[in-house]
Amino acid sequence: MWKHFARFCLLLAVSCIAKGELYEKTGVFGYFSSRDFPAPYPNNLNDNWVISVNPGYKVVLYFTSFDLEDSFVLVPCSQDFVEILDGPYGNNTMTRLCGNYDLYPDDAPKLYTQKFKSSTNLMTVRMVSDYSNDLPDTPSPVGFRAHYYAEDRNECxxxxxxxxxxxxxxxxxxxxxxxxxxxxxxxxxxxxxxxxxxxxxxxIGDCSNMILSSRTGVIESPGYPGKYSRKTDCNWKIQTEAGKNMELTFDPSFHVEEYQPGMCPYDYLQINDSSGSRGLFCGSTPPDDGAPIVSTTNWFKLHFHTDYLTELTGFRINYKINEIVCPLPDPPVHGRLAHVTEPSQTSPDFIPFGGIIRFECNSGFRLLGSPKVACLKDGSLSDHIPICEVF
Missing domain, CATH: 2.10.25.10 (Laminin)
Known part of the structure; x- marks a missing residue:
């Protein structure tokens, strides 16, 4: 019955193999051999060696002895063979080897110098033999000896x-x-x-919780004028003392990802002051078409958000801190400015926020209205200019 089974395998040019052994090899280096090496290996083998090294390393394998039956059929190495797999059993086959390099160099490995490398920290070596390794009057091949070692992967x-x-x-x-x-x-x-x-x-841009207080300065999206970074949330706060406000002026080259006109779900710049949000801005046009944006009080908050995908050039903002001033009014007819808080240092015809103006009438006239007005935070006076009427 065995003769009929062997003849069937030979006619189909297939390997009729038995269940084999599984060997585990670990460590930074080692070696192993086919069964019974250096004596001839048995028939009907299906042995597997799983080599594992530490994560972050790859397996390097080479042979110091290799002698298997060669295939004399159309399919190379279809009878006895050593198969090297990149990873565990069932993964991609790196190569299939058989024969002897001196006699069949096309199918056998070069001893010592030819290295086989896995892409991860696992490699499987499988040896299969058919029924005919001990044919009469034919030298029986003796199998192989293999060495392995761990080599650092260059993940970069x-x-x-x-x-x-x-x-x-x-x-x-x-x-x-x-x-x-x-x-x-x-x-x-x-x-x-x-x-x-x-x-x-x-x-991502290193731009979280940025506090700005200089009189003038620049705010740029990370990497400007190059592409801004993904997955970024920048927060800037410009703050100064009471009685001053600030002004933002955008460079024309504003470019933040836009979904549809006026819709900014992905990347956006948000501007807030004491009056609330000035809006979410994106697209290729600066906010307010490039006109200066003036705060209502002494602070601005800016938040720039980018998602995980598109990167554009972003924006550049010049900011400056302005002194809030009120224009000096003309004195009332038949009257005068009795007292004026020290005028603004930058604008002599103005008084600063919080400044006081007192009015008096000339002799023979009486004052109707408030004798005193103050400069408010919006740059207006607290009351109308009084008038002087004759007694």
Missing amino acids: VELREEAAASDEPESVGMCEHFCNNYPGGYYCSCRQGYVLHDDGYSC
């Missing part, structure tokens, strides 16, 4: 290659600025002015 190079081959706009895990490889792993870092996002690879 791997990620760059993966990103270059990908059609996705964002390569998950790819360091946005700098990739730093170390034995067993890698980490991302960012250029000056950016910090690493919680995802571990995105670089």
